Amino acid sequence: MQYLLLIYEEENRFASLPKAELNAELAEYRAFGAEYSKAILGGNALKPTRTATTLRVRNGKRLTTDGPFAETKETLGGFYLVEADDLDRALAIAAKIPGARFGSIEVRPIETFS
Amino acid sequence: MIGTLDPAGLARLCRAEWGRLLSVLIRDFGDFDLAEEVLQNAFASALVEWTAGLPASPRGWLYSTARHDAIDQLRRRARFVEKQAALADLIGEETPSAEEILEEERSVPDERLRLIFTCCHPALAADAQVALTLRTLCGLTTEEIARAFLVPTTTMAQRLVRAKAKIRGAAIPYRVPSAEELPERLAEVMEVLYLVYNEGHSASQGGALVRGDLCAEAIRLTRQLRALLAQPVPELDALLGLMLLGDARRAARVDCSGELVLLADQDRSRWNRAQIDEGMVLVQAALRGGPAGPYALEAAIAAVHMEASGVDDTDWRQIVGLYDRLLVLHPSPVVALNRAVAVAMAEGPEAALPLVDELETELSDYHLWHAARADLMRRLERRADAVASYRHAHARAQNDVERRFLERRLAELLSAKGK
Numbered sequence: 001m002q003y004l005l006l007i008y009e010e011e012n013r014f015a016s017l018p019k020a021e022l023n024a025e026l027a028e029y030r031a032f033g034a035e036y037s038k039a040i041l042g043g044n045a046l047k048p049t050r051t052a053t054t055l056r057v058r059n060g061k062r063l064t065t066d067g068p069f070a071e072t073k074e075t076l077g078g079f080y081l082v083e084a085d086d087l088d089r090a091l092a093i094a095a096k097i098p099g100a101r102f103g104s105i106e107v108r109p110i111e112t113f114s
Numbered sequence: 115m116i117g118t119l120d121p122a123g124l125a126r127l128c129r130a131e132w133g134r135l136l137s138v139l140i141r142d143f144g145d146f147d148l149a150e151e152v153l154q155n156a157f158a159s160a161l162v163e164w165t166a167g168l169p170a171s172p173r174g175w176l177y178s179t180a181r182h183d184a185i186d187q188l189r190r191r192a193r194f195v196e197k198q199a200a201l202a203d204l205i206g207e208e209t210p211s212a213e214e215i216l217e218e219e220r221s222v223p224d225e226r227l228r229l230i231f232t233c234c235h236p237a238l239a240a241d242a243q244v245a246l247t248l249r250t251l252c253g254l255t256t257e258e259i260a261r262a263f264l265v266p267t268t269t270m271a272q273r274l275v276r277a278k279a280k281i282r283g284a285a286i287p288y289r290v291p292s293a294e295e296l297p298e299r300l301a302e303v304m305e306v307l308y309l310v311y312n313e314g315h316s317a318s319q320g321g322a323l324v325r326g327d328l329c330a331e332a333i334r335l336t337r338q339l340r341a342l343l344a345q346p347v348p349e350l351d352a353l354l355g356l357m358l359l360g361d362a363r364r365a366a367r368v369d370c371s372g373e374l375v376l377l378a379d380q381d382r383s384r385w386n387r388a389q390i391d392e393g394m395v396l397v398q399a400a401l402r403g404g405p406a407g408p409y410a411l412e413a414a415i416a417a418v419h420m421e422a423s424g425v426d427d428t429d430w431r432q433i434v435g436l437y438d439r440l441l442v443l444h445p446s447p448v449v450a451l452n453r454a455v456a457v458a459m460a461e462g463p464e465a466a467l468p469l470v471d472e473l474e475t476e477l478s479d480y481h482l483w484h485a486a487r488a489d490l491m492r493r494l495e496r497r498a499d500a501v502a503s504y505r506h507a508h509a510r511a512q513n514d515v516e517r518r519f520l521e522r523r524l525a526e527l528l529s530a531k532g533k
Contacts, residue, residue, distance in 0.1 A: 001285050086287035087237055088295075109284045 002041065002110035003082050003090040008074040009103030011048050028098040036082070036093055043080035074103050081110075119164050119172075128157050131173055132253025133338075137225035138177065140288060143184050146250070146278045152187070156180040177222050226251060227342040228288050230335075234303040235286050242277035243306045244313075249274055251338075252331045262328055263313070264320050304353050304409070307336050311357050316513070323368050323515040329361045348403030349410065355396030356413035359420055362389040374519040378425040390420050411440040430460035447476040455486055463490040481510035485520065492527065501527050 017025070033040060049068040056063045068075060077099065084090040087107070094105040119127065132153070139149035156179040160172070169175040233246040245263075248254045254262075260270035280286065291299040314328025336354045343350070366384040369375050397413040400406070406414065415436045422428035437453035451473055458466035470487050477483035488503030501524065508520040 086285040086289075087235075088287050088289075088291075091237070107284075 001084060001086065001090075003084055003087075004108045004110060005043075005080045005082060005090070005094045005097065006076055006106040006108065007078045007080075007097060007099040007103060008072075008106060009077045009099050010073060011075055011077060013102060014077070015048070025098055032096055032098060036096070039082045039084060039089075039093055041081040041083055043078065045078040046076060049075045077103070119160075119168055121161060124157065124161055124164070127172060129253050131176065133226050133229065133251040134224055135173070135177055135180065135222070136250055136253075137229040138223055139180055139184065140229065141223075141225045142181065143188070144288070146281060148184055148187065149180075150250075152180040152183040155183050173222055224342070226338060227290050230303055230339060230342075231291055231299060232281060232286060232288050234299075234306045235281075236299075236302050237284060237286055238277050238280060239273075240306075240309070242273050242280075244309055245270060245273050246277045247306055247335070248310065248331060251335060254331070262325060300347065300350070303339065304336075304350065307332050307339070308353060308357075308409075310335070311360075315360055319512040321514045322372070323374055323513060324364055326361075326364060329357070329364070333357050333361065346403070348400040349407040351396045351403070352400035352407065352409035352413045355393040355400060356409055356416055358389045358393030358396070359413065359416040362386040362393065362420075368515065372515065373522075374515050377419070382423065385420075393417075394420065406439070408440060408444040411436050411443070415440075425459065428459070430456050434460050447473050448480070451477060451480075451483055451486060458490060458493075463493040466490055467494070479510060481507045481512075481516070484510065488523070492523070497527055497530070 014022075029045075033043075052066075052068040054065050054067060054069050080093075080097070082090060082093055084093060087109075090107050090109075094100060094107050097105055099105065136149055136153055139153060140146055143149055153176070156176045159179060160176060164172075229250060230247065233250055234243050238246065241263075245259050248259050248262075249256065256271050256274060257267050260267040263270070290296075310328055311332035314325045314330075314332060317323060317325050333354070336350070336357060340347075340350055340354060362385050363380065365386065366380040366382065367375055375381075393413075394417060397410070397417050400410045401414060415433055418429055418433050418436070433456045434453060437449060437456055440449055441453065451470065454466045454469035454473070457469060467487075467490050470483070470490060473483060484503045484507035488500050488507055491497075491500035491503055504520055504524045504527065508517060508524065511517045511520060
């Protein structure tokens with residue numbers, strides 16, 4: 001079974017982090033990636049929401065707005081796609097993501113259509 | 115064939131065997147809905163087939179009937195989906211003989227421990243955990259659970275459907291947690307059991323103060339959980355003790371016309387002595403088993419009440435001390451309020467009033483905060499303040515028995531006005 005682990009965090013915290021702490025946290029992410037390399041199928045960090053663009057098509061017309069889909073205090077800052085036997089295993093991996101200590105991880109099973 | 119069984123007897127058997135049989139069928143087929151359906155069918159067939167007499171092993175008969183039904187249904191599904199190979203090992207069986215059914219009886223394993231951890235999984239909403247636990251482990255019908263929680267049957271049915279869909283969709287496992295996860299997961303299971311018990315012990319809404327059926331189910335489940343765990347868990351002993359001690363007072367908590375009787379006015383001879391004795395032994399064992407956890411402290415508080423012959427010879431200072439320790443482990447405004455009430459008994463209402471008042475922002479919507487404040491005001495003879503607080507409490511109380519109690523207190527104060 002595959003799960004998408006969505007990392008929601010206050011992006012201001014990240015932006016205001018001193019260089020040394022930022023490097024320490026990135027090292028933690030690398031260590032996490034190495035520890036769960038078998039389970040992790042993919043993942044990335046995202047640039048800040050000020051770079052986001054939201055688009056809808058209504059009646060064939062494109063509506064483009066600046067910013068993320070929803071303005072929230074905690075925003076989607078990155079994700080991992082993991083393979084896990086069940087929800088407990090996925091939650092155990094999610095709990096080890098460094099961001100879980102500061103923000104929230106949403107765990108979503110991947111839909112399969114047969 | 116030995117003896118016969120009337121529909122009432124079958125209903126009792128259903129309640130007694132439901133959880134255990136369901137737990138094995140879920141293990142066998144990995145499908146909550148299929149397991150539930152075939153078990154229901156098996157009980158329905160029993161009602162017809164057992165009129166002539168009981169099979170040698172009712173449990174074995176029910177299990178193998180349900181199992182064959184499930185295999186049959188899967189076989190029919192497999193005709194459309196090509197899963198024949200996966201089913202081959204299940205399908206090879208013939209209708210079992212009486213000896214085989216007896217053998218089946220001995221081999222029906224008990225998978226309720228897995229079931230309880232799945233039903234009380236923290237990824238399910240708290241109300242769904244409670245509903246699913248009562249449906250699958252206790253065998254309560256959806257209508258019965260809906261009635262117990264005063265929600266429409268359709269709401270409860272949807273809640274159960276959603277919970278089962280999440281178990282399937284998110285792959286919530288059917289497994290006893292590993293030793294390292296166990297303490298945390300067990301704490302979550304105990305929370306669900308305590309929630310069921312508390313809703314029974316002081317119903318938040320509705321016409322009755324106590325719903326004994328929910329208390330009985332919570333006690334039954336907690337006993338089961340204790341029996342199923344290989345290791346003794348002091349907090350679980352404490353939880354069972356706490357439930358038994360609280361439930362022992364059931365008969366005395368309302369009078370013959372169903373009105374609320376405060377602890378101070380309860381006829382203690384109507385407390386259930388046998389249940390108190392059993393509870394006391396458990397609480398003492400839990401307290402000896404190591405540093406006291408939150409349930410052990412709550413149970414110890416209940417035990418202090420049980421040891422007294424009335425409120426006047428209750429050791430309120432010890433109760434305050436136990437609440438102090440509970441606040442350290444489990445800081446909560448409701449615990450702080452209970453502590454303040456004990457302080458009022460130990461040192462008088464003046465000492466308790468500032469403790470109650472400092473909880474106002476957190477508890478201003480809680481009817482018992484207003485009721486506790488009203489009682490202090492009444493004892494301090496600040497009648498206008500007492501009346502105002504009783505009115506606030508009354509406006510927020512949703513249980514009819516509690517509301518009538520508050521109305522009586524209010525009427526007493528208002529009629530005493532002239533004096």
